Amino acid sequence: MKQRILRVLNAAGLPVLEPVVRLCAGEAPRTQLRALALTGGVPVLAFGIFLLLWSGLARGIQTKYGTVPTPGEVWTQAGNLWRDHVRSREAAAEFRRQQEEKARALDQAAREARTGATAAAEPDRGRLLERAASLAARAESARRARTAAAPTYVDQILTSLKTVFAGFLIASAVAVPLGILCGLSAAFRAALNPMIQVFKPVSPLAWLPIVMIIVGALYTTDPADAWFEKSFLSSAITVALCSLWPTLINTAHGVASIDRNHMNVARVLRLGAWKRVRKIVLPSALPLIFTGLRLSLGVGWMVLIAAEMLAQNPGLGKFVWDMFQNGSRQTLAQIMVAVFTIGAIGFLLDRAMILLQKSVSYDGAAA
Amino acid sequence: MTRCARAASRREFLGAASLALGGAALGLGCDGAAAPPAAAVAAPGGAVRGLDLEKDRLKLGFIKLTDCVPIIVARELGFFREEGLTVEVEAQANWKILLDRVIGGELDGAHMLAGQPIGATIGVGTQAPVVSAFSMDLNGNAITVSNALWKRMQEIDDRLKGPRPRRPVTAESLVPIAREFKEAGNALKMGMVFPVSTHNYELRYWLAAGGVHPGFYTPTDTRGVDQADLLISVTPPPQMPATLEAGTIHGYCVGEPWNQQAVFRGIGVPVITDYEIWKNNPEKVFGVTAEWAARHPRTHVAVVKALIRAGKWLDASIANRRRACEILSRRENVGADVEVIANSMTGTFEYEKGDKRELPDFNVFFRHFATYPYTSDCVWTLTQMRRWGQIPESRPDAWYFETARKVYRPDVYLEAAGELIREGLLSADEVPRTDGFKPPTRDFIDGMEYDGRKPNAYLAGFKIGLK
């Protein structure tokens, strides 16, 4: 039983909780407590000291924009943002409910009109049928109506997550195949390497205007029917452009540094090129590919915030810029809430990638 | 009770209930309106208005400046909803992005600088035909300088000394200062928000009136500093206080709340408001692309109707203004602290800490026919564009009038106003009877007379400026 729990914890990437389990099982309490103190107690203590220092210094630093917010103020703002979100959702639910009522009333009226039509004679009948049709159509619109409330903080977090995943998928779809080709063919690598070196260091803020212009020119579907907003595409593409390099380089490296002996096995068996890639190259390079993917996701998350500020994608980046533009007393605290949120999400994304990597590696290791 | 009356009372109940929340309220047409998407709306008074809207869900952009308030108020108080519109408002990062997104179609329309539709139509900056049928406000800007610069100005000009200096403050004291800075190798720098902004033109007007040459735009010099005594550059409003403090710029011309922010934080001194530069000058407009206007004529009229009502409400009383300040201080709107916003929106303006003056017309949203898109206002902006070289060659008067007619759409305004009059929400004397040209006026800081019908003659009269 204990072993099973321990195995699950390890697979889930939470070996820190191991001492807890062992403690509960009554195993060598002193060793466990010491382990707990190290992995759990010390960080908590350090964070506590950080909070104290922050509180102390915050009062002392006076800027023209007010004092630096204390942890308490940041917490209050976080609470405000959450409450706004809850209220907005309640309002939206209320609105939906009312629209439903309205729709039902309209449907009822439509039904009455129709029954009236069957009883009536021309030309009344025609008129009533027309009326019934328009009432039914309005009922339909009422049912489909959505509020036009501003996105809440949670909405913005979700938008950011959706955008970073879109960018990450685009980046992976481009980087992994290119990386494989670079790793397999020296000619390809020689051809691509200069371009990789030149484009890798470019900042997202330099890509963004170009991407926005191109997206603006090429994505000409009517905004009313478009699946994606231009701001979403611009942000996702910029994220992709900046974050594809770690995956590309790591994939190329992983593919190029396949164990000579594994290649010899492929040669002795005379595996065809495609089979070689599928059965030998890819699985062998998978750990490095996943390392690349993990790095890319991290870079992408950082780049996203910057991109959103300018591309007007309604996510966390826009939140930070909008709050900055407000210039109110709560601005600094609100921006700090965003900072912590961004950090926490970045951490969770990284953990998720580690989990993913562990689950596909053949010996449970995460490179 | 007739079927129609039953429907009407049901309408009233539903209408009243849903007014409390954002959203489109759809009602029933008593006379069986035609095919969808028709939306007849129940107003609080129970009267039924029928409007065929091409599009009932809109996204409008704004910049976090207090004069976006007609759009925000129209939304908050339900004026849009009563026209059958569901309107989402989204703050934009800066003027350029706002204009690009309107042109690109992501925004249906936006709070724009009066110069933006004009500049876009004639090709200064991004080129695309943009029109405006509604003037959002008059006045509302001020020029703020750093504490250091103000002190220097006071040293040179005695009239500026003392706790309550003589106003309006001219730029004359800047002539020697600009020369000093230039000789020291570090030119005097001032910021404004956008090349085709009223702030740019007002700042230059004020400087030129005082004898300081603000610089020309030439085909090769897009920064506009040719022959300048000082350097004027574009700075985003939220960064203005910071750059002022850092000394990167020594002054700026911007809308509210950024001038009052400088006062509250003690980093700068607003020296003059644009009301004192030109009494009742055009400031912001509501802009849409010409294509959008052509495809959505009824929707356009509906939007303008709601905005006119918002303007009227804003100028109706100080209490309304105060309520507007509270609405604006929400973080998704302008977000600045309520006191800062109220300092300029409720009839006063604080020039320096302690020097608060009565200035009821600092923001004008409806009085003096502020909402009507006057052709002469458009022509004035064009003349200033020519004066500073954004229009590279001199043009005949007819060109000015023709361009103005392309950009300003008083026809849409009059249609909207007419409907409001019919609905009893506007009185006939609140709509100007005009051919688009205001009478000639001398209400400028330098006393020059502006007659909208004679733009080239006007230009010829300036000492500093292209003709």
Place this chain on the structure above:
Amino acid sequence: MTPARLELRRIAKGYGPEGRRVEVLRDVSLSVRQGEFVAVVGYSGSGKTTLVSILAGLLAPDAGLALMDGCAIVGPGPERAVVFQDYSLLPWMSARENVALAVDQVFPGWSRTRRREHVERHLSKVRLDGAGDKRPHELSGGMRQRVAVARALAMDPRVLLLDEPLGALDALTRASLQDEIERLWEEDRKTVLLITNDVDEGILLADRIVPLGAGPGATLGPSFEVDIPRPRDRKAVNHDPRFKEIRKAVLGYLLGPGRRPAPATRSVPEPEEARA
């Protein structure tokens, strides 16, 4: 006369750029008959792996010819199965999948059931029936090597090349695996070339031992027939006079003439059948 199953004629191979070339093999000639079990015994680093790689077709010689059944060897293939020193099992595949990879590649025309049977048969041949689903990192060194042997045999090769297959194992596992190899060879009597640094191993398993001199420029010494009848008794190694004779002869060559790199003008050696 049918051509030898495997033949090397005056093979030379070196590494490195011009001017700093290291000659690993020089003037190597060898002939292996069908069904013969030949052991090449030599020092570490003397080029034994190079020799096997050339025979396998993984490397091309600088000079000389490598032939199988009279035809030049131009590349690797499953007819010359190789068991590498470090097993070369694909770590992301189970033991069964590793063998199946070879079977699927070599017998694409077979039905899936037939192929599966073939795989299972070879796994049980090396006595790994129960461990088919384990990944290499879950298997011991000896088990991994057995999987490698199963994979090689499952290809139904004409020649089996064993490159120091037991070098990485401890003495006891080595002993048991040597017995396995003997047993498996007895079943099919394939042509086997075993590379080893253990003379005793060569004597225990092979029909003929050929010593490889020390490098650089190593070359093969005279062959030594191992005419001890099979099955050979491991325990008798230290007592049987014939064992001792052969061992003395082989070691004598390796520690004597084979120790010094031969002079460059050495004449063509005939594969001598020396009787010690």
